[in-house]
Every structure is written in structure tokens, then in C-alpha cells.
Amino acid sequence: MNAATTEYPNNLTVAQYHELTVGSAIHPALIKHNFFHIEGESVYDYLFISDKIPRKNAGRVTDGYIKMYQHLLLGGTWIQSLDPFKNWQPMEWGRIKPNFPRFDWEKGKPIKYESPPKTANRVTYFDVPNYILNLVARRYNVADIAQVLFAKRGKKLHVRSRKNGIRNGVLLPWLLQLGQTTATQ
Numbered sequence: 001m002n003a004a005t006t007e008y009p010n011n012l013t014v015a016q017y018h019e020l021t022v023g024s025a026i027h028p029a030l031i032k033h034n035f036f037h038i039e040g041e042s043v044y045d046y047l048f049i050s051d052k053i054p055r056k057n058a059g060r061v062t063d064g065y066i067k068m069y070q071h072l073l074l075g076g077t078w079i080q081s082l083d084p085f086k087n088w089q090p091m092e093w094g095r096i097k098p099n100f101p102r103f104d105w106e107k108g109k110p111i112k113y114e115s116p117p118k119t120a121n122r123v124t125y126f127d128v129p130n131y132i133l134n135l136v137a138r139r140y141n142v143a144d145i146a147q148v149l150f151a152k153r154g155k156k157l158h159v160r161s162r163k164n165g166i167r168n169g170v171l172l173p174w175l176l177q178l179g180q181t182t183a184t185q
Helices: 014-023 028-034 042-047 063-068 070-074 130-139 145-149
Strands: 035-038 076-079 095-098 150-153 156-159
Touching: 014 028, 014 035, 028 035, 028 130, 035 042, 042 070, 042 095, 063 070, 070 095
Parallel strands: none
Antiparallel strands: 035 076, 076 095, 150 156
16 A cells, blocks of 8 residues: 655655744744754755855865854755845855754754854745735724835835734734744734
């Protein structure tokens, strides 16, 4: 008897998809647009994006960096972000949540997310499908959700004031939060 196999979006493993949908209650459409399984040597292509990382003559990253991030060869969940300064195209910067995190001995806990080294941290802007934005707008009785969340003027992104996010005494859920998976909930 053949068991039907389930394919998860973006090559996510069963454990990764379960953590995102059940453990973090993230909508499947948000997962499809923003979370990807990566493993093996390709992890280095995502992480070593800075020209400030020391390299050998052939351009290879030095052994110290390879060793520091070798645990990521076993895979993890890459969290994609959109770049507001490049017309909301996917940005090169992102984060990976390792399947097997390394341990920070100074802080006494595992490192939950890894960012590209020697690169400034960026805000994660998730690719939220319009129908989900419309559901949020309908739930909070907002006519134009895009106008409430942000407005682009020239090349700068201006976040609207908090008072514009209040309708009938209810504050709209904010999409900018500290944790990557928390922000999509």
C-alpha cells in the first residue's frame, strides 16, 4: 500500500511546516511567500553576502567563518524579506532559523536566528498577499489598509502614526515585531 506523500511549500520539512502552522499559527499563504528550507553549501550563498567578510585569494570565505556556521549545513528555515528601498522586491538580506542551532556560551542559550555576518540587521517586511490585508482591513473596519499601514513618498518610507491605526478603540495589529515568526501571527 502506498502512502500519499505531502509536499510542503518551498521545500519546507514536515517539522518546519508544523512549527510554522501549528506552533506559530502562521497562515499557509504567508508561509508560501516568506519561508524557505535551505541546507548544504547553498546556506553560505545566503549568509556570506557582505564584502567585509575576510576571504582567501580565490574569494572563498576564511575557515573561521566556515567553521562558525557549519551547523547550518544541516539546514534551516530561511526567512525572506521585502526591500522597501528597492520597490518591495525580495532583499538579499534575511535570516535563517537553524534546525540545529549553535550555542552562545556567553548568554547561556542557543542562537535562535542567524543573520548574515558583517551586515547590518534590517527590518523584516513580509510579503503579505492582498487578500490577507483585506481580511485584516475588514476585521477592523478600515477602508484602505495600505494607507493605514504605510505610505511611500519619493524614496523614503514613512510609517503612519499610531492614531491612524485605531478604529473603534481597537488598535490594528502591528506587522513590525521582534520575532520573525511572531510578526506573521
